[in-house]
Amino acid sequence: MARSPETFIAPEADRADGCPHPRGVYDLVGHEDAEKQFSALFESDQLHHAWMINGASGIGKATLAYRMIRRVLGGVPQTEGRLDVPESDPVAQRIQSLGHGDFLLIRRPYDDKTKKLRAEIPVTEARRIRDFFSRKPSEGGWRVCLIDSIDEMNRNAANAVLKTLEEPPEKALIILLTKAPGRLLPTIRSRCMDLPLRPVPDAELRAWLANNTTGEKVDIEAAIRLAKGAPGKALSLVRNADMVLRPLGNFIAGFPRTNPRQAHTISDMLSLQKAALSYGLFWDSLLDILHAQAVYAATGEWESAFQPIALERSPDAWMDIHAELVNLRQAQAGLNMGKKPVLLHALSQVGS
The missing domain is CATH 1.20.272 (Zinc Finger, Delta Prime; domain 3)
Known part of the structure; x- marks a missing residue:
């Protein structure tokens, strides 16, 4: 039986099966220094227009990125110097539902003809970035684009992004996620503030898994060993x-x-x-x-x-x-x- 178009929900390229989408994750495991660095620059009005968050799969790149996005678009953090905007914040809710006019998410699109996710991000998606920043802000403040991930862009799409990075508009923030920064165009890397994420210590990861899963202790220990400090991967392994x-x-x-x-x-x-x-x-x-x-x-x-x-x-x-x-x-x-x-x-x- 064919799926009803009213009930079918297309898969999301930036979400791991069995795990919550990073848009709906509000707790960050580790990476406190990276968060403080970004927060300090934002609060002092010295924020660079492009950030490249790099690290292994599941380490928390997208989770940190959404914390950054919520703060820049007007969310109110609970702790001074941090990016812990709560889920109850109206800005956070609109970002989570992809209903904020000043936020653009670029990821591999779903192909209605093949009924599969595209293998890469095409240039047509990258051109949406230029169109997005050519418009005035919906709410008079910042505009933010997240690319998850730049690794999945083909060469034409990457070149299209480069043009925006070279001539950024005022109060524009572009966040690029990558697990292989060395493979990116040198001209893209040179225009971004590099923010590498380090492995989360085992003790911190163990405590977080114990509080966020019902997994058996032996499974948690095996996941910690195999995840190499990446919370998202550890969670996927336990689940x-x-x-x-x-x-x-x-x-x-x-x-x-x-x-x-x-x-x-x-x-x-x-x-x-x-x-x-x-x-x-x-x-x-x-x-x-x-x-x-x-x-x-x-x-x-x-x-x-x-x-x-x-x-x-x-x-x-x-x-x-x-x-x-x-x-x-x-x-x-x-x-x-x-x-x-x-x-x-x-x-x-x-x-x-």
């Missing part, structure tokens, strides 16, 4: 523990014996369309463990989740497996190869 953490932990614990049936079960489960997020998290976690295994083989120190794989190999051998699986994952995504056979082959390579 997907039955699809990622527990199957992977059982797979690792089974060595030195191999269990082809277990590998098939994992591949079947994660190849389902509804398991797209879990599939990516599983791959991330598997690669992290293989890298940690190479370090363990060289130093005897284990720095990942679960326990070392009970197989004797040299550090170079583990790194070769890691490199092979990185290439395999990239090929699967680029060539649209079947998820099940690719993941099944990857799991077999670990024990071969």
Whole structure:
């Protein structure tokens, strides 16, 4: 049965499945110095027109960006020198509903023809930025554009953004999110205030997860090890523990014996369309463990989740497996190869 156009809600490219959208997240875990830096410049009327927030996936880039946006567009913070505008603030509510006239969000659009999110941000989206800033502010103050993320823009779109960065209008703020700043055009990087976000300490992350999830302690500890200081990723791992953490932990614990049936079960489960997020998290976690295994083989120190794989190999051998699986994952995504056979082959390579 076809979906009713009145009830269908298109997926959002800037929202991780199973997690709240950053627009609706009001608590920031870590990054206090970054927030204070921005707040001080804003309060002293010295705010730069373009900011590039960079850091790993799930570290809090978008959460911090929305705190910045709420404050700049007139939200009232609860704490002096911070950006903690509450959800009850009228400005925050309009931003959360995408109903504020002076806020523009640029992200990968949904394609009504293919019924999928576009693979990149096209130049037509980037041109909306120029049109947005050519108009007068709806409320007489600042205008803010968030690009989530600049990594997903094609070259023509990035060049269109550059033109706005070179000639910014008065009281205009552009926030770019990126996890790979080194890949951006040097001319874009040079025109932005760089704001790198550092990993959140384990103790802080542990306390936050304990208060914001109902996950079991063993799952929380595994998520902390694999997330590398990224709260969003840790939260996704805990919420997907039955699809990622527990199957992977059982797979690792089974060595030195191999269990082809277990590998098939994992591949079947994660190849389902509804398991797209879990599939990516599983791959991330598997690669992290293989890298940690190479370090363990060289130093005897284990720095990942679960326990070392009970197989004797040299550090170079583990790194070769890691490199092979990185290439395999990239090929699967680029060539649209079947998820099940690719993941099944990857799991077999670990024990071969």
